Each structure stands twice: as C-alpha cells, then as structure tokens.
Amino acid sequence: DEYLQRFPEQAGVVVGVFARDAKTLFSSEATVAIQAGMAPEVANFRLIKEIGRGGMGVVWLAEQDEPVKRRVALKLIRSELPANDVLARFEAEKQALAMMDHPNIARVLDAGTTDDGRPYFVMELVDGVPITQYCDDHKLSVDERLKLFVSVCKAVQHAHQKGIVHRDLKPS
Known part of the structure; x- marks a missing residue:
C-alpha cells in the first residue's frame, strides 16, 4: 500500500504481479464487507459482489433500482487512493470509455460521486x-x-x- 501511494503509476504492475493472491484476498474482503453491511453505498445501486479490482478501482456487480431496474457493473475508486493524480486518471478512464461506441466495448451508462466523495461510473454488465x-x-x-x-x-x-x-x- 505504501509503495502504491508513492508510485501510483506502477499500480498495474504491482497488481499484476500479485493478482492471484490479491484476487483471493480482495474477494474475501469484499464478501466480509458486504456481509457486515459495510459495502460502500451508492445512490440507486445495490452492490452485490466484487467482480474485479485494478490499480485505481474496484468493479462491483450491482443492481440499479431507479430509473430502471437492471444489473450493471459499477466501478468505484478505491478509498485508499485519494490522491489528485489518481482522481484525474479515474476521470480520464471514465471519459475515454464514454467516447467508445462499439458493440464489443461496454458502454458507460451513468456516473457520479458517493456521499463520502468517491467517484464512480456505471457500465453495461458483460456477463x-x-x-x-x-x-x-x-x-x-x-x-x-x-x-x-x-x-x-x-x-x-x-x-x-x-x-x-x-x-x-x-x-x-
């Protein structure tokens, strides 16, 4: 964690090196958080389970309640990475995905900020x-x-x- 805070541009390498062990750890952490009622709250969405994790964010299987009921993928910036450069990269990723219009690329459906100030964006769920x-x-x-x-x-x-x-x- 300390290394990632000092060198956020290396997050992809670090996560890739430890992906197998980290995936097990992160998945169990997410399950414990959901069971304890500590999963992040995002208006109009119910986070069901973690389905991915990267250098900047966590992707959740979520259910949207309004304005339509559907299952989606919701990417939420990791709470332990509040640095401005990480926020800028997360915003750039969201904008880049929003520009895509291709049948084999998941579309961005929505975006916002949680009550505690964490940005997120919502994409088509590709199951x-x-x-x-x-x-x-x-x-x-x-x-x-x-x-x-x-x-x-x-x-x-x-x-x-x-x-x-x-x-x-x-x-x-």
Missing part, C-alpha cells in the same frame, strides 16, 4: 467467462478462435482510433 475458457468450453476450431480474436482486435482498434491505449489487456 461471461474468459475468452480462452469460452473457446475451450465450446470446442472452437482454430479458424473459429481466430474469428473471435479478430472481433476483439476490432474493438481494440476502435479504442486506438479514439486515441485510447488500454495498457492492461490480458490473454484470457
């Missing part, structure tokens, strides 16, 4: 499994896997055309 697992589960041929890969490449190309470089794509 599924890692692409490698999908390919194995469906016994896709090499040609079918390549077609799927091309669709991923087109989404990445769309982001690149908007001036966005992901910098955290994972093989799966």
Whole structure:
C-alpha cells in the first residue's frame, strides 16, 4: 500500500504481479464487507459482489433500482487512493470509455460521486467467462478462435482510433 501511494503509476504492475493472491484476498474482503453491511453505498445501486479490482478501482456487480431496474457493473475508486493524480486518471478512464461506441466495448451508462466523495461510473454488465475458457468450453476450431480474436482486435482498434491505449489487456 505504501509503495502504491508513492508510485501510483506502477499500480498495474504491482497488481499484476500479485493478482492471484490479491484476487483471493480482495474477494474475501469484499464478501466480509458486504456481509457486515459495510459495502460502500451508492445512490440507486445495490452492490452485490466484487467482480474485479485494478490499480485505481474496484468493479462491483450491482443492481440499479431507479430509473430502471437492471444489473450493471459499477466501478468505484478505491478509498485508499485519494490522491489528485489518481482522481484525474479515474476521470480520464471514465471519459475515454464514454467516447467508445462499439458493440464489443461496454458502454458507460451513468456516473457520479458517493456521499463520502468517491467517484464512480456505471457500465453495461458483460456477463461471461474468459475468452480462452469460452473457446475451450465450446470446442472452437482454430479458424473459429481466430474469428473471435479478430472481433476483439476490432474493438481494440476502435479504442486506438479514439486515441485510447488500454495498457492492461490480458490473454484470457
């Protein structure tokens, strides 16, 4: 934590190195927080479970109550990272996603700030499994896997055309 506070630009590397152990730790922390009624409160959303964690934020499976009832992915900035540069990067990520208009990129649906001042944004929930697992589960041929890969490449190309470089794509 101290290292991440001093060098927030290295968060992706640190999280990537410790991802396997951290995922277990973070998931159990989130479960304990929800069970204890300590999950962050976000107006019009009920946080159900943590589904991802990165250098700046935590992504939650959430249920929106109003104006429509639906399941969404809600990214909330981590409370232990209040530095201005982190806030600026979080805002830039939100704006970059909001510019995307591609069928293979989750759309931003809403954004705001919690009562305790933590920014968040809400995206379409893309429910599924890692692409490698999908390919194995469906016994896709090499040609079918390549077609799927091309669709991923087109989404990445769309982001690149908007001036966005992901910098955290994972093989799966």
